[in-house]
Amino acid sequence: xxxxxxxxxxxxxxxxxxxxxxxxxxxxxxxxxxxxxxxxxxxxxxxxxxxxxxxxxxxxxxxxxxxxxxxxxxxxxxxxxxxxxxxxxxxxxxxxxxxxxxxxxxxxxxxxxxxxxxxxxxxxxxxxxxxxxxxxxxxxxxxxxxxxxxxxxxxxxxxxxxxxxxxxxxxxxxxxxxxxxxxxxxxxxxxxxxxxxxxxxxxxxxxxxxxxxxxxxxxxxxxxxxxxxxxxxxxxxxxxxxxxxxxxxxxxxxxxxxxxxxxx
Amino acid sequence: xxxxxxxxxxxxxxxxxxxxxxxxxxxxxxxxxxxxxxxxxxxxxxxxxxxxxxxxxxxxxxxxxxxxxxxxxxxxx
Numbered sequence: 001x002x003x004x005x006x007x008x009x010x011x012x013x014x015x016x017x018x019x020x021x022x023x024x025x026x027x028x029x030x031x032x033x034x035x036x037x038x039x040x041x042x043x044x045x046x047x048x049x050x051x052x053x054x055x056x057x058x059x060x061x062x063x064x065x066x067x068x069x070x071x072x073x074x075x076x077x078x079x080x081x082x083x084x085x086x087x088x089x090x091x092x093x094x095x096x097x098x099x100x101x102x103x104x105x106x107x108x109x110x111x112x113x114x115x116x117x118x119x120x121x122x123x124x125x126x127x128x129x130x131x132x133x134x135x136x137x138x139x140x141x142x143x144x145x146x147x148x149x150x151x152x153x154x155x156x157x158x159x160x161x162x163x164x165x166x167x168x169x170x171x172x173x174x175x176x177x178x179x180x181x182x183x184x185x186x187x188x189x190x191x192x193x194x195x196x197x198x199x200x201x202x203x204x205x206x207x208x209x210x211x212x213x214x215x216x217x218x219x220x221x222x223x224x225x226x227x228x229x230x231x232x233x234x235x236x237x238x239x240x241x242x243x244x245x246x247x248x249x250x251x252x253x254x255x256x257x258x259x260x261x262x263x264x
Numbered sequence: 265x266x267x268x269x270x271x272x273x274x275x276x277x278x279x280x281x282x283x284x285x286x287x288x289x290x291x292x293x294x295x296x297x298x299x300x301x302x303x304x305x306x307x308x309x310x311x312x313x314x315x316x317x318x319x320x321x322x323x324x325x326x327x328x329x330x331x332x333x334x335x336x337x338x339x340x341x
Contacts, residue, residue: 036297
């Protein structure tokens with residue numbers, strides 16, 4: 001997983017925009033809400049850089065299409081690429097997960113203490129989950145629980161690829177995650193053979209979650225859930241010194257720093 | 265009584281889009297670039313404002329404001 005710095009920076013945005021194709025640049029220009037274009041450009045360019053590296057392809061050969069409910073997938077030279085990925089962005093924070101197989105979904109939410117979260121939003125949660133909120137009196141804890149549950153649910157529905165066509169109130173998050181643990185395994189009633197490994201992480205600025213289905217590929221070695229999330233932080237930066245032909249531009253313009261990300 | 269379109273545009277400007285946003289009824293709503301939480305809040309406000317209950321799976325299939333107005337009209341008919 002990679003965390004992408006989406007904070008405003010004209011130079012980085014210009015660098016990133018050059019990696020996008022014409023359709024992506026058009027889309028960025030159409031986005032209405034303040035900051036939405038910047039978030040899209042920086043996140044899509046980071047995704048391109050990471051996929052080019054993972055697939056050993058040139059940026060110009062990489063294109064994207066979307067499934068029926070909007071989940072994007074990659075093509076290289078017009079052929080579907082053998083990789084799973086998912087992207088989320090919120091404010092200054094982007095999150096990209098790439099997996100060699102299976103299905104993956106991610107969600108990240110910037111903590112916005114001014115953003116009104118009315119109690120009626122709890123209707124997206126199951127009765128059991130709403131009960132957890134009833135026991136949470138402190139406002140800050142209530143909000144953090146909301147972000148945690150919401151990102152976990154959204155990572156799941158994005159991983160499945162149905163988005164909000166799925167009713168998130170109809171399934172319970174694993175009890176381990178509801179108790180505050182960092183990861184757990186989830187199975188849909190209608191699809192009990194699919195093991196969705198869920199993990200939550202974040203810091204004071206954001207909460208994020210990832211859902212990965214490894215069905216048919218075996219369980220992770222510990223057999224209980226995902227390893228602790230390992231993330232890298234990335235931002236577009238100056239092109240590192242080196243010969244001009246040392247790699248595709250996409251690989252030379254994304255600078256990553258390894259840093260563990262604590263749980264909220 | 266204001267039309268569905270007028271009420272919807274007011275709801276949008278008050279809760280989701282900047283006041284100065286030019287509203288194009290036929291533009292793809294995904295071009296707003298709204299966050300999932302903002303869309304969720306707007307969806308709930310919409311149902312509350314018009315006292316209707318558009319299923320979420322139908323709501324997320326609607327691509328334009330004109331489509332949304334038609335859906336609300338059907339719900340109110």
